[in-house]
Amino acid sequence: MTDIPTMRPRPTLSGPAPWAFPAVDEHAVEGIDVAACHLPGHPLVAIQVHADIPVTVDPAGQEGLTALMANSLKEGTKRLDARAFEAAVELLGGKFATSAGHGGLHAAISAPADRIPAAVDLLTEALVEPRLHDKDILRLRSQRLDEITTEEADPDMRAGLLLRPRLWEAGDRRSIPSEGSRETVAGLEPDAARQVHAAHLRRGGTTLVAVGDLEKLDVDALAAGVARALPDDDRSRTPADAAKPTGGRRAVVFHRPGAVQTALRIGRVGPGRDTPDWPALMVAMHTLGGTLTSRLDAVLREEKGWTYGVRSRRSPVRGASVITHLSGSVQSEVTVDAVETAWQIIRELAAGGPTEEEVRETVAYLAGVQPLTYETPRAVAGAIASCLADDLPLGHVGTEIAALRKVTMSDAAAVARDHLHVDDAVLVAVGDAEMIGTALEGRVGDVEVIGA
C-alpha cells in the first residue's frame, strides 16, 4: 500500500459571517402590489407577476382549467404568433414561464437588466392580451393527457399521483393536481379557459416581484405599465380554501409486474407554513430524512444499501401542507423489510423527537445554508413567490430563520409527536405486488392493491 501522508489537523472554525435575507421593499403602485429586492452584481433580473387566479376557481369537474389557461399564455399574443413571441423573448436573452397553483397564476420572465423593460412589455402582453386560440388550447389539452400518461409510467410520480387523493377529501381542490387529472382535463374547453382569464385577471390581488440588480431600473414604472394594462377591478385576493384531510391509516400497492425497485411514499396532511409549528417541523423532518446523514438514510442507504437514497419533505399548500415522511425507491426484494424499518424509524422519532445533538446540528444546517440558498435573484424571487402563495408577509423567510434558530428539543419533540405520527398516514408502494402486496397486509393497516 502507498504511504499515507500525515495531514494537518482539522481546522477550528470561527462563527459564521452575519447574513440576513435580502430586504424586500413592499409598496403599492397604481392598484397592484410591488415587491422589489435589490441584489447588486448579478447579470440577470427576475420579474414575476402573480395574478389572483388560484386553481380553486376551477369549476368542479373542470380541475386543471386555470393551469391550461396559464400554459396557453405561452402560445402567442394578439399581436405576435407563438413562434414570434418566443423568438422575441429569446432575442432579449430572456426566459418566459407560467404556472398555476393554489396561490394564484404566476407569469415570470428573467433577462439581463438592460433588456428588462422590453421583457416586461412582452410578459404584460402575454398576460393581458394572449391569443388563446382554440387550436392551441385543444393541442395543449391533448399534450397534457399525454404528459399524464408519462407521469403514470414513472414509478415515483405514479406514487405521488396515488398519494394525493388519499390525503384529501374529494371536495378539497388539493385532492387533484393543479394541472388536473386525466378525467377532468379531457373535458376542458377553450371557451371556459378564455372565460377564466377574462373573469379573474385584474389589478386587485396582483403583485409584481422584481429581484436582481435594480440600480438602473425604474421598478415602479414597470409596475405601473403592468397595472395600467390590467382591467381596473380592485376585488381583493381570494381567500384560501379550508383543508379537508381524510382520516385513517391505509396502504395502497400499485402493481408493476417485474419491477426491480419499489417506489414508496409515506405521507399525511400537516399544518400550514403560517403556523407557529412550522420551524420546529422543519427541524424534525430534516432529522428524519433531510440528507444522507438523516435517520432514514443512515439505515436504509448507508447501513443496508437498500436504496440510492430516500427523503422527507414538507410541501405547503396554502393553509395546510403535505408531510411526506418518506419518498424514494428501494430494491424490490427488500420492500417489506424497508417499509417496516422506515415505519419503525418514523414511530421512534414521533414518540421521542430528535435528540439534542440532532436539533443543534439541524438548526445549524438549516440556518447556515441560507446564504447559499438565496445566492441568486432567481432563488430569492422563488422564496418571495412561495411566501405569496402561502399568504405570508414577503419578508417571512427572515422571520422564519429567526424562529428556526430558537427551536428547542422540546419544540421539536412536540411537533414530531403532533405531526409525524403515522396513525393516519398513507403508504403508497408502486412495485411488484406479488412480492409485496400480501406481505404488507396487517402491518400497515388495510392494503388496497391496484392492477394485480
Add this chain to the structure above:
Amino acid sequence: MTIPIVEHTLDNGLRVVVSEDHIAPIVAVNVWYDVGSRHEQPGLTGLAHLFEHLMFEGSANVGSIEHFSLLQEVGASLNGTTWFDRTNYFETVPVHAFELALWLEADRMGTLLAALTQESLDNQRDVVKNERRQSYDNQPYGTSWENLFEMLYPEGHPYHHLPIGSMADLDAASLDDCRAFFSTHYAPDNAVLGIAGDVTPDGAIEAVERYFGVIPPGPGAPDAPDGTIGPLDEEVRRVLDEEVPNEAVYQQYRCDPEGTPGADAAQVALHVLAGGSASRLHQRLVRDEELAISLDGGHQGTVGGTGPGVLVVHARSGASLDAIEAIIDEELEALGIDGPGDEEVARAKASLERSWLEHTDAVMGRADELCRHATLFGDAERINTELDRLHAVTGEAVQDIAARHLVPTNRAVLRYEVAA
C-alpha cells in the same frame, strides 16, 4: 464581464484556480479529477463512479459519512458527480468554513486508502446498483443513453459505455481494483482545485498550500485512450419494445468534440432545430403537425476526439414515428442546403449566452467552469473567451456542420415503439 482569475500550481502538481467575488459570504470549492468513464479498463466499467461514492465513506481523519455531517453542520451544500471525461467533488460553504472544506478535500485526496474497507465497498456497491435501478432500469426510457452510446461508438471506444457501468462489472469490482484506481488517478498532479467566492486569491492559495502541500504527487496517470473517430458511413438503428408511455425517437450524431469550432456550430445548429419553442422542429412537430409532446437538442460536451450531437422527440399518442423522422430529415436537409436565418442564429446565441450567465452567476457554477477549462483544455483563462467563441459561430458554419455531420448516415437512431 470578465471573471477574475488567479492561478497557482503547488510543488506536488495540484493546480489551483481562484476567482474572487465578495457578493455573498460564501465560497465554492470544486475538485476535478482528470478521470472519468473514458479512462476505465474493459471489465471494470462503472469503477470511476463507484469510486466517487467511496470518496464519501471516510479517510484517515474523517469517519464514514462524516464528510457529509461536518459540512452540513456549517450549512454547506455538497455532492460529487462522474461523467465520461472527469469526476468532480464540490461544496459551497459559508466562508467561515472554507478551510474545513479544504481540509476534507485534502484528507480524502491524501489518505483515502487508510479508510477504504471491504465493508464500505460492499455497501456502496449496493447503493450504486440501486442508483442504476432507479435511474436506468426502473425508469421509462432509462436505458436510452446507454443504448445510444453503445450504438454510436464501437466496442473499445472510450465513449462506448456510460459512467454508471454494468451490473456485472460492478459486482466484479474488488478492493484491489479500487485501491489501484485511487493510486493511479487520485493524485494532486491529476486534479484541479477551483475556488470561487468570498476569499482573496493570496489567502486562498496560502490555505491550499497548508492543507494540500503535504500530499505527494502521483505516479503519473495515463491519458484516456484517444477517442478520435470519423463520421459513421451508415446509420445504426435499434428498436426497443420496452414498456414506455409514449413512443419516442432518440438520435445521436458523431460531431466534433467540445472545444472546437465544429462543436460550437453544432450546438447552434441543434438549437436552431430543437432549442426552445421557437425552433424549427418545435414549430413543425409540436404546433403545426401535432406529432410531438416535447423535443430537445444539443451537444453532449465530451472532449475526447468526438462529441455526440443529440436530437430527442417524444411522440404524441397515436403519432407516427416515421412521420416524425421524415420531418426531422427534411429540416436537417434544409439547414444543410440553405443554412439558418440571421435571426435564428442570433436567437440561438442569445439563448445559449443566457444559459451561460445563469450557470456562472452562482459561485459553484463559476468554480465548476474554472475546473472544466483547466482540466479539459489546460487553460482556466479560457472561461473568459467562452462567449467570444459562441459569438464567432457564423450561419455558414452552422450550414456546413448540418451538411457534414447532421446527416442520416452519421447517426445512431433509437426508437421506442409501443406495442399496438
